[in-house]
Amino acid sequence: MSDLTRNAVEALPEGMLAKQLQGDRPLRVKLGIDPTTADIHLGHTVVLEKLAEFQRDGHTVVLIIGDFTARVGDPSGRSSARPLPSAEEIEANAATYQEQAFKVLDRERTEVRFNSEWLRMEPEALLGLLAQTTVARLLERDDFQKRMGANQPIAALELLYPLLQGYDSVAVEADVELGGTDQKFNLLFGRDIQGAYGQKPQSILTMPILVGTDGVQKMSKSLGNYVGVTDAPEEMFGRLMSIPDEAMAEYYRLLFGSEQPGSPPNEAKRELARRLVDRFHGEGAGAAAEESFNRVFVDRGAPEEMPELDLGPYMDDGGSQVHLPRLLADGFEISASEGRRLIGQGGVKLDGEPVAATALDLDAGELSGRVLQAGKRRFLRLVGGPA
Amino acid sequence: MSDLTRNAVEALPEGMLAKQLQGDRPLRVKLGIDPTTADIHLGHTVVLEKLAEFQRDGHTVVLIIGDFTARVGDPSGRSSARPLPSAEEIEANAATYQEQAFKVLDRERTEVRFNSEWLRMEPEALLGLLAQTTVARLLERDDFQKRMGANQPIAALELLYPLLQGYDSVAVEADVELGGTDQKFNLLFGRDIQGAYGQKPQSILTMPILVGTDGVQKMSKSLGNYVGVTDAPEEMFGRLMSIPDEAMAEYYRLLFGSEQPGSPPNEAKRELARRLVDRFHGEGAGAAAEESFNRVFVDRGAPEEMPELDLGPYMDDGGSQVHLPRLLADGFEISASEGRRLIGQGGVKLDGEPVAATALDLDAGELSGRVLQAGKRRFLRLVGGPA
Numbered sequence: 045m046s047d048l049t050r051n052a053v054e055a056l057p058e059g060m061l062a063k064q065l066q067g068d069r070p071l072r073v074k075l076g077i078d079p080t081t082a083d084i085h086l087g088h089t090v091v092l093e094k095l096a097e098f099q100r101d102g103h104t105v106v107l108i109i110g111d112f113t114a115r116v117g118d119p120s121g122r123s124s125a126r127p128l129p130s131a132e133e134i135e136a137n138a139a140t141y142q143e144q145a146f147k148v149l150d151r152e153r154t155e156v157r158f159n160s161e162w163l164r165m166e167p168e169a170l171l172g173l174l175a176q177t178t179v180a181r182l183l184e185r186d187d188f189q190k191r192m193g194a195n196q197p198i199a200a201l202e203l204l205y206p207l208l209q210g211y212d213s214v215a216v217e218a219d220v221e222l223g224g225t226d227q228k229f230n231l232l233f234g235r236d237i238q239g240a241y242g243q244k245p246q247s248i249l250t251m252p253i254l255v256g257t258d259g260v261q262k263m264s265k266s267l268g269n270y271v272g273v274t275d276a277p278e279e280m281f282g283r284l285m286s287i288p289d290e291a292m293a294e295y296y297r298l299l300f301g302s303e304q305p306g307s308p309p310n311e312a313k314r315e316l317a318r319r320l321v322d323r324f325h326g327e328g329a330g331a332a333a334e335e336s337f338n339r340v341f342v343d344r345g346a347p348e349e350m351p352e353l354d355l356g357p358y359m360d361d362g363g364s365q366v367h368l369p370r371l372l373a374d375g376f377e378i379s380a381s382e383g384r385r386l387i388g389q390g391g392v393k394l395d396g397e398p399v400a401a402t403a404l405d406l407d408a409g410e411l412s413g414r415v416l417q418a419g420k421r422r423f424l425r426l427v428g429g430p431a
Numbered sequence: 432m433s434d435l436t437r438n439a440v441e442a443l444p445e446g447m448l449a450k451q452l453q454g455d456r457p458l459r460v461k462l463g464i465d466p467t468t469a470d471i472h473l474g475h476t477v478v479l480e481k482l483a484e485f486q487r488d489g490h491t492v493v494l495i496i497g498d499f500t501a502r503v504g505d506p507s508g509r510s511s512a513r514p515l516p517s518a519e520e521i522e523a524n525a526a527t528y529q530e531q532a533f534k535v536l537d538r539e540r541t542e543v544r545f546n547s548e549w550l551r552m553e554p555e556a557l558l559g560l561l562a563q564t565t566v567a568r569l570l571e572r573d574d575f576q577k578r579m580g581a582n583q584p585i586a587a588l589e590l591l592y593p594l595l596q597g598y599d600s601v602a603v604e605a606d607v608e609l610g611g612t613d614q615k616f617n618l619l620f621g622r623d624i625q626g627a628y629g630q631k632p633q634s635i636l637t638m639p640i641l642v643g644t645d646g647v648q649k650m651s652k653s654l655g656n657y658v659g660v661t662d663a664p665e666e667m668f669g670r671l672m673s674i675p676d677e678a679m680a681e682y683y684r685l686l687f688g689s690e691q692p693g694s695p696p697n698e699a700k701r702e703l704a705r706r707l708v709d710r711f712h713g714e715g716a717g718a719a720a721e722e723s724f725n726r727v728f729v730d731r732g733a734p735e736e737m738p739e740l741d742l743g744p745y746m747d748d749g750g751s752q753v754h755l756p757r758l759l760a761d762g763f764e765i766s767a768s769e770g771r772r773l774i775g776q777g778g779v780k781l782d783g784e785p786v787a788a789t790a791l792d793l794d795a796g797e798l799s800g801r802v803l804q805a806g807k808r809r810f811l812r813l814v815g816g817p818a
Contacts, residue, residue, distance in 0.1 A: 112554075115555065115558055116558060163554065164554050165554065166551075167499075167551050167554075168502065171502060171503060174586075174587045175587070175588045177587045178584040178585060179575075179586070179587055179589075180579075181587075192567075197565040197567060198565055198566040198567065199565055199566070200562070200566055200569055200590065201561040202566075203566060203590070204558075204561060207587070
């Protein structure tokens, strides 16, 4: 048996999880993820890895895809009400989330549930749920206190969130719920709601929040400092090589549960990147990505750190073609005609290979993760592109 | 055309109603009543009379029976969350409310709607409604501010109330909404919700709150100081005769829209009682009730004011029989055996007539509204009884 509280920030109530683990029955261990963005990123996998540990000890993971709660919006850690994703986005994301989660979780020991199954309840049942708590209790959470203090609005809808996600615990009869430290209020609230519905309240386990590739803020799609679990091997490798040395130890600790090796930082970072690419793309994918990285950065004199350019805004309506002169103009702050001239002279390269003079419109899927070079000393890493 | 703002406390926004009344189209004038108690009382009729005035000018009244909102609970004027009526109580009350309202309203110009028709909405629609406002806006209302100041709990469910009743205005496309002054927040909130749903916001008209028969607190079923519109003529007459002289002018003003007559207070009060009994029981019923009142109170030496005893707790399980010795024991604080002795001696009277020595169990329906007398000087008015 592994020490399931290793790396965790808090396990509450104190001693409860240890007692639960002494029982004979496999525990039902809940994780809720709202499909608000297209991809699961490495930050999510900190909790997923911990769930995989529970599975290796014989417990059942209940993965809740919050297709209903995504329409309400989790206020956790928000300084303002966020724009909600559309129903179509939620549906599309929900469909891919479970496949992404299975890059870490054991399919056989995972129960996947969509919370619209029980949250699309009769209005009377929803009123019954609302009757279980007071406004004061709902406003206790730190993020709301901060917003009230700053006179920033809290949407009435946001109040509903902890009630709904707490009811998820009732619906799946969770014994344990996991989440990031920013979920502590929600997880504890789940205990209240389970108690109100006559269930034994779950224990909760909070995990640290992984810092993004900038080494400063939490990893988040909207901050652009994330590594998605479906990112192409080269893009994933390159992004991981861009994290500051100081953040490396935390990546090792939270993603591998081990210490950073004693090797020089650049070596340790390459090992980290190789192992993570292997994890999400299969054994050997890391080494291949590293070779490609070397071709560009080491053999061709490209720096290991460079600005990134998101392909998203450059894709035409059809969604796949990118007009290279426009990319050059914006990315390197040159005129479109200078861009065309450079292409014609063989001065524009992709991963070190000159772009053909006739290739003005390129496939965005082919560009993503590659390094765009203009002249000898200007480099950009192309990221994003088609979902 | 009558002056529709006569007696009103506020008509908001200023000047809007006057402008609406200049149009050609009959206005849709909304009143919402939650069927939380069995009967409509005179307090409710202040607003109903005003609606009847709108009808006489050709407008349409939309009477909303809040069978759904009754399950949420209107926080207006409450110092704490109240216990909610059961589904069965609501259903029973809803069935009788409209008949009671037609004692004042013109059936031909009234559209009766139950708000479960639109409030039993899909959860997505309910979320959409909740997204229309902020927590701060919902907590602005005076009653909540007072409760927060006193650290008294506000149920999360109570927050929902103004949103739901505001949506009623959207559903029926109200031009004007009426209510007591305690409804001002809710009525104004209806304007917000109409605006959010792309409708022209209604104007609102608030009416004064009628004081109860105690002359002090607002008329309310739960305070026991009310006159129900379905009360028996004798009970209605007797209860109205018990209001303090000082409250009479307000009753005249709010229920008849006229000044208190210059006659001596006792005469003016009798006229008030006669006219109201006539209103709810038909022409002549007032004079008959007064005669019965005289037989008891004037001819037999009973006082015009006396304590009331609620028959409710004395009805047996079947619901209709009352055991007279128990009533005497509790009502006059004598022993049951003394009660039986008094009955045997002909010393117990109902409306001045001695009760037969063998009549120990009496029908509660027959007792309600009558005066129970023990010996020469002890009197009680019996109230309540079967619904």
